[in-house]
Amino acid sequence: MLRPSRRTRAALAAALLVVADCSSDTTTATPIEPPLATARWSDAASWPGGVVPVAGADVTIPTGTAILLDVSPPPLKTLVVAGALEFDRRDLALTAERIEVAGTLRVGTESSPFMERATITLTGTPDATAPDLGLRSKALAVMPGGTLDLHGAPRVGWTRLAASVPLGATEITLERAVDWHVGDRIVLTATDFDPAQYDEAEVTAVSGSRVTLAAPLKYAHWGAKQTIAGRTVDERGEVGLLTRNVQFRGDSACAGTGYCAHIITFKGGTMRVEGTALYLVGQKFALARYPIHWHVADDVTGQYARNNSIWKSFNRCITVHGSHAASVEGNVCHDHLGHGYFLEDGVEARNSIVGNLGVLGRVPAAAERLLASDSRPATFWITNPDNTVRGNVAAGSMGFGFWYALPEHPTGLSTSAAVWPRHIALREFAGNVAHSNKSGGLNVDDGPMADGTTETTNYAPRVDPAQESAAVPADFRDFFAYKHRARAVWLRGRALRLTNAVLADNGIGATFAANDTYLQDALLIGETANNATAFPAGFPVRGFEYYDGLVGAQRVTFANYLSSARGPASAFGFNRKNAFPLHPLNFAEGARYENANHVYIENPVADKDGDKAAVFLDKDGTVTGTAGRYVAANVPLLLTTGCVAQTEWNAYVCGGGYGRLEVRSSIDGENPAPATVTRDDGVALALAGAGNSPASLQLSVPLARGYTLALASALTQPRIGLWGVKPGDWVRVSLPYAGTSVVVYRDYYTGNKVTAAASLAELASSNGDKYYLAGGVLYLKLMVQANRDYTTVHVTGAP
Incomplete structure (x- = not known):
């Protein structure tokens, strides 16, 4: 009796586990798709002239012909699939300079994933004589009418640590058992301020949730849950799988040039990619040359990029451009240049960006930035709020974690669309996590203009985006942000809400350059036990920072904001060195404290009039002890008879209105x-x-x-x-x-x-x-x- 290989048995077991985890009484089984072909690549009778393709050949599989790839052919020049090409169920490698799919290219199916090893490698150097539209060398292009199916074995794509790991460790414990293999590559995210404190490692043994590594880790990684002010605070580092049994990649030479492989799907094409590793991908400083890319494809309902690993990308991670209803779910993207998960023009809507992990967004060289904003790369760059962004993790970018960069009208190829992203209601932003990002966790501001630069942006959603109409509050829910030296959250606009957030170990928790915008039902923590690196000496750590207005904090708990020899800390403060006016009715109500100084306000800078206007209203007495009192900066013009100095706050409590x-x-x-x-x-x-x-x-x-x-x-x-x-x-x-x-x-x-x-x-x-x-x-x-x-x-x- 024939027995499947150990690798095949393990992959099948993993698939069964995934099905068991996701099953429900209402789930309908997906029918198993029959093979496309019986004519074999290795059989001379399958080819015109009776000649099997040789190295360097230009190969076309014509319409009406279906070929089963049963051998690893020599490197080809071009491969045009107008009919069908299906990988046989064995270890295979396909190498070409360019692949064009107008028919079907299949490596496994959704119902029957490919369990063996398959590698598609694209080779070559830039060729100015080849046709454009993404069809030059190192391109896998899905043309109108074409279908790309890549379905690798179901695997645990990413998880979290179950215990902290010291520098030099060679074993880690995860929150769940994993199906990883000896020889797999993994990435451990930074859990301190510096996004560069990640580790790549090779697996040498797996026992349930314990994983043994080939070499000592270069950095420590936090892996413990904490309970603070009655809530669970989870700063455990993520661990992502980089290796898959199906691989799409560039050749090794491209690692030095940045001219690597990419997949592009045009309108009328179909792309379904899952369980695949994309390695040495993206082409540096080249528009439309991204690892996975829907290109002006319009409605792509049913298409997806899910549970993939994208590793070492020279140009973004996954791009949805002029396309709608794509599913981008469960992916791991590590080490990418520029923005990562990328909605390109601002017309893109109804896409599902769920459960993805992004690690280490790098800054391209100044001369190699497609957008000026790539100087602050965002792991998730969202140009239209009419998309679902849920359960994602932005773990260590040289820029922002999440950036809602909303243009006034869509840019690029979508400039003619009568769409108003700055006034469209927020479909969903919920349950996302950002940590260890240099510029901040969530930035809702700085939308792109037609020339690729950004401008100050007010996000003001309303009932009718194209007309002056009633405001529709945008609720950014259940956001968790930690380990940002600067600011965790910056919102600019009108009628915005940050609800049920947990913001911990940030220099500043949240700042709203906004009107009718509020922090609600949140927990802000100045310092947790994950405190290996201190804030700079003298820096005033603060939770909620007043700016602009009308803004306020409602039912917020502040913990561990205590001034020390290092510097001041407080629950409430003001934007520093501020030249702009403040609303005198900015407020706090329902505040709670656990080991927290209530307020600290710095002395004003001489030429900053906003510093000299710093007051806020304590609506219910939870800041000052008396409802209706104001907290005022140490500015004589703000003070009247009856104001009482609060030395630890460097501020005054006053009774009169402003x-x-x-x-x-x-x-x-x-x-x-x-x-x-x-x-x-x-x-x-x-x-x-x-x-x-x-x-x-x-x-x-x-x-x-x-x-x-x-x-x-x-x-x-x-x-x-x-x-x-x-x-x-x-x-x-x-x-x-x-x-x-x-x-x-x-x-x-x-x-x-x-x-x-x-x-x-x-x-x-x-x-x-x-x-x-x-x-x-x-x-x-x-x-x-x-x-x-x-x-x-x-x-x-x-x-």
């Missing part, structure tokens, strides 16, 4: 800054101008006070506003006025004329409907009217 006072001119080039603002009790503040621009002043001020503005020059058409306030709130201002006559109206409506007062006393007793002009000085009272949260005054020089 508003944001803005001063600018309607005349271009007529600038109010630099300026000095003096309160009615003589307290003064020097200002450089909002955003370090002389065009406007924007500052936080205590309400119900008077302010004298000494401007860079007298204005002829000043525009003054008070924001973040409620009906009845007011301030008085005086400023030099250069006009000879004056017309004043308020709240944007020219019918709301403000009339002249006979005296300063009459102005003071008014409800904001008076002004007073004397000696080249204009005196105004800004009072908020009913049903408004602002008031404005516009001054013109003529009726």
